[in-house]
Amino acid sequence: MSLKDVNVTNPGARKRIAIVLSNPAVSTTTGWPVGFWWSELTHPYYEFVEAGYDVELFSPEGGACVPDAMSDPRDPSGYSASDLISMGFIATPSLAAKIASTGRVAEIAVDHFDAIVVAGGQAPMFTFATATALHQKFAEFYEAGKVAAALCHGVAILRYAKLSNGELLAKGKTVTGFANVEEDFADEAVWGMNLMPRGQHIMPWRIEDELKRAGANYIQAGLWRGFAYRDRNLITGQQNFSGAETARAVIEALGR
Numbered sequence: 001m002s003l004k005d006v007n008v009t010n011p012g013a014r015k016r017i018a019i020v021l022s023n024p025a026v027s028t029t030t031g032w033p034v035g036f037w038w039s040e041l042t043h044p045y046y047e048f049v050e051a052g053y054d055v056e057l058f059s060p061e062g063g064a065c066v067p068d069a070m071s072d073p074r075d076p077s078g079y080s081a082s083d084l085i086s087m088g089f090i091a092t093p094s095l096a097a098k099i100a101s102t103g104r105v106a107e108i109a110v111d112h113f114d115a116i117v118v119a120g121g122q123a124p125m126f127t128f129a130t131a132t133a134l135h136q137k138f139a140e141f142y143e144a145g146k147v148a149a150a151l152c153h154g155v156a157i158l159r160y161a162k163l164s165n166g167e168l169l170a171k172g173k174t175v176t177g178f179a180n181v182e183e184d185f186a187d188e189a190v191w192g193m194n195l196m197p198r199g200q201h202i203m204p205w206r207i208e209d210e211l212k213r214a215g216a217n218y219i220q221a222g223l224w225r226g227f228a229y230r231d232r233n234l235i236t237g238q239q240n241f242s243g244a245e246t247a248r249a250v251i252e253a254l255g256r
Contacts, residue, residue, distance in 0.1 A: 015053040015254050016113045019044065020105060020134060020154075022123035023059045024066040029204055030196055034122035038071040038086040040151055041119050043243030044250075045095075046085050051251050056113075060131035062104035068121045071240070106133040115250050116141045120152030120178070120240065125203050128156045135160045139169055142234060147253050151228070151237030151246045152178050153203075158236075159210045171215035175236045176229050177207035179220040182239055 021036040041057075048055050059065050070079040073087040080086065089095045108116070116138060118124075128134065138161045142148040148169075150157050155177030158170040183206050191198045211218045220238055221227035228237040228245035230253060237246030 015048075015051070015115070015256075017044075017048050017053050017055045017250070018108050018113045018116045019055060019057050020116060020118045021057060021059045021065045021099075021102060022119075022121055022127050022154075023061045023063070025123045025126045027122060027202075028126060029200065030202060032122075033066070033069075034126065035066040035068050036071075036119050036121035036123060037152065037240050038067045038073075038080065038089070039083055039240050040071075040121065040154065040237075040243050042083075042086040042089040044117055044119070044151075044247035045089065047244055047247035047251065051256050053251075057098050057102045058105050058108055059102040060105050060127065060134050062102055062107075064100045065102055066099075068123075071121065104133075105131070105137055108137050110137065110140050110144055110146065113141075113146070114254050115147035115149060117246070117250065118150035118154035118157050119243075120150075120154035120156075122153060122202070124153045124156040125205070128160060131160075135162065139163055142169055145233060147233050147235060147250050149235035149237070149246055149250050150177075151242055152239045153207060155207050155211070155236050158214065158216070159205075168214045169234070170211055172217075173234055174217040174219060174229060174231045175211055175234070176218065176220050176227060176238045176242075177211060177236055178239050179223070180206055180208045181220075181223050183208075185223060 024035045027034050069075050070077050073080045073083045138148050138157050161169040190196045226241045226245045228242050228249045230249045235249045
C-alpha cells in the first residue's frame with residue numbers, strides 16, 4: 001500500500017486528529033488510582049498543532065479524565081520533572097480545561113477525522129476490555145484507510161479491536177508497545193520501594209505477550225528508547241517516551 005493509498009483525505013485541508021484518553025480507574029492489582037499518561041497526550045498534541053492540525057480529545061465514557069500521578073511534572077517523585085511540554089500544557093488554562101470535558105468515543109465521526117491516536121497510561125489496562133465503542137472505532141479508522149495509532153499501554157486496544165471479518169486487527173502486523181523488559185523494570189522499581197509484594201506485578205497482563213499471542217510481529221527498540229513503527233496505516237509507539245515519534249509517524253502518513 002502506498003502513502004497515497006493510506007492518505008485518503010484532501011491534502012489541502014487541515015488534518016483532524018482524535019486523541020483518545022482512558023477514563024480514570026482503580027488498578028485491580030495495586031489498588032492505586034490510575035489514568036492516562038501526560039506525555040502521551042501532550043507530546044503528540046504539540047507535534048500535531050505545530051504541523052497545523054486540529055486536535056480533539058475523547059475518552060470511552062467522555063467527561064473528565066485524570067493523569068497517572070508520576071506523569072505530572074509537579075509530582076513529588078520527580079519522575080517527570082523534566083517534561084516541559086506537559087508542564088506547558090498544564091499551565092495553559094485553555095488546554096488544561098480540555099481534560100475536564102472530553103467527548104465520548106462513540107460520538108467520533110470517522111469521516112470527520114484523518115486519524116485516531118490512543119494514548120496510554122495505566123488505566124487502559126483496566127478499562128479497555130469493556131470499551132467496545134473504542135474497539136469498533138479503532139477498527140473503523142483502519143478499515144477506512146485512515147491512520148489508526150496507539151502508544152505505550154494504549155496499544156492494549158489491539159488486544160480487542162477486530163476487523164469486519166472477525167480477525168484481530170493486530171494479526172500479521174508489525175507493531176510495538178510497552179515491552180516486557182520495561183514491565184520488569186517497573187515491577188522491580190516498585191518492589192524496591194516496598195510499594196508492592198515481590199512477585200506481584202503492576203499490570204494484570206502484558207502488551208508484548210498479548211500482541212504475540214494475537215499473531216502480530218512484535219518489535220521494540222530497547223529499554224525506555226523512544227520508538228514508533230508504521231505498518232501501512234497502523235502506527236504504534238513503544239512507551240511514554242515515544243509520544244513525539246508516534247505523532248511524527250502519523251504526520252508522515254498524513255502529510256501537512
